[in-house]
Amino acid sequence: MSKDSITIYDVAREANVSMATVSRVVNGNPNVKPLTRERVLDVITRLDYRPNAVARGLASKRSTTIGVIIPDIANTYFSTLARGIDDVAMMYKYDLILTDSDGDPLKEVRVFNNLLAKQVDGIVLLGHRVTDALRVEIARSRIPVVVAGLLDPDQQVGSVNIDYGNATFDAVSLLTKQNQKIAFVSGPLIDPINEARLAGYEKALKKSGLDFQEHLIFEANYNYKAGLNIAEKIIKSGATAAFVADDQVAAGLLNSLFDQGIKVPEEFELITSNDSIIAQLTRPALSSIMLPIYDLGAVSMRLLTKLINKEEVDKKTIILPYKVKERQSTK
Amino acid sequence: MSKDSITIYDVAREANVSMATVSRVVNGNPNVKPLTRERVLDVITRLDYRPNAVARGLASKRSTTIGVIIPDIANTYFSTLARGIDDVAMMYKYDLILTDSDGDPLKEVRVFNNLLAKQVDGIVLLGHRVTDALRVEIARSRIPVVVAGLLDPDQQVGSVNIDYGNATFDAVSLLTKQNQKIAFVSGPLIDPINEARLAGYEKALKKSGLDFQEHLIFEANYNYKAGLNIAEKIIKSGATAAFVADDQVAAGLLNSLFDQGIKVPEEFELITSNDSIIAQLTRPALSSIMLPIYDLGAVSMRLLTKLINKEEVDKKTIILPYKVKERQSTK
């Protein structure tokens, strides 16, 4: 209760300068005589003065904080993205306000507006697609928005991705060598990212002269349990291999196959998409598209800093490279 | 460039009231005549006015944001905690500024002070222990701090945990039935949480008349690779079972055993501590202490809200219940 917090004014008085000078010192403005700078710096340490970021934000109209909207931070895929974002954000002195959206379009809009109220300097959006409702909000907001790991066909915002179509093509091509019936397991096909994957899948089938069969296409929620549950249907479909768009789902499928005594890869080949730590944890370890998840986050944050500073960006739609890693779930 | 953002002043003018009244309406102050309230509300929607949270924060000295310090958000254990924190935070209208500390004491202090600069209303600290340097900062800051999933013997701050000693005792007791040499694998033993676990381990040995053997104690970093690497040493030690304090480490150990043809649980029993999704993903699935990770986060955030509002809290050191779940890695 004793001493209230030290303000720039206290420092100014103690150092016999104006608050403007203190402000200059704090912000590294070169227009300060080295001697006064030193004097001010001394007082600052002596008084243990810490600038109030909120006041600064109000005066400067820059909050040096970024909003991150994420479906579920507990999901490894997203938390790895978040890590990439945070590392770069810290590098550029931004803080992150992170909120879960549960992938709920309504909640997404709500948290988006809340972030605007907090005067964030930019927003990174993670998820599966940009809903129309959110698109409207983005349009009328005047801060830059970047998406990572999700396709926005309108290219309204900055985005960082890999070429999911080609990646899926490559992955499925690994399976067409020894299988006739290959299941395609993704999230909702309304999501543009899954459309792209499906196109890659079809292309790979065609190249190998295989027919596209509707009943081999499966939509599943992005979680372990969904993978566990979908196994039965997939087995019934007669498929002997599967391309899966999500590691948790793939792990669920794998374990369900294992628990039913179906040997992977001998009797069933499996390839997944995100190469999160999960792909290495399972036994057999999962072959996977090597999606640079961390980099997706890091690069998107870097892009956002440029957008915020109105720097020239040659392309605000960035495509990162990928590889395909064969582990033990494919022959 | 056209219309700049709408302020409380614009609303006041349009509604023919003072800004004070608008402020009252926005903040749900009952001292407003229903009719004027309605009029103001109308103008607010018509103008699409959104209160500026930064200005509000400066004037009211409450930012309605909470700082969260986390060693690594990409780690499932911590991201699950974060999810619990976020859900409760949202429930109480707080936003979360989340920063990774890498478990680096220096960085921890730096981000802590940065959070103070942003005028957060409280801080949730995650990690393995409270370092002395941080303890000093916490002491001179005047906002409440709560830790979750880590022991602070000084009880300087609010905390939410389980009884790690008893939990470890229970877990190890499962192993003493059929094993003479049981390895104890934790993080650094300086961390009070690991001290507590070690005590539980010793107690369980003693109860079964087994000798405590120094060479069965292992310290490992909290990650998958560390688990992979430590396997060899553990095998050499002659242990036929292990208690592991971290799921990623346990998964690494398990897979390393598997890859070397050592059968779990037939030839080696394993029990882990956090019951994160990882424990279910592995094959065999890992027996584990059922740590309510999500709840740890949720409850700590709830505790923090009480501390912030200076509500009565009967105990700011909260101990949550746990169970032990036997899966396939124990007989």
Add this chain to the structure above:
DNA sequence: ATGAAAGCGCTAACAT
């Protein structure tokens, strides 16, 4: 029930 006015702690012209 409503309004007037004084800050909150800082930045950023604009002087000098």
Add this chain to the structure above:
DNA sequence: ATGTTAGCGCTTTCAT
């Protein structure tokens, strides 16, 4: 190189 002075958009006494 340094100081003066408006604000930034809101909350919050204090009047009325």
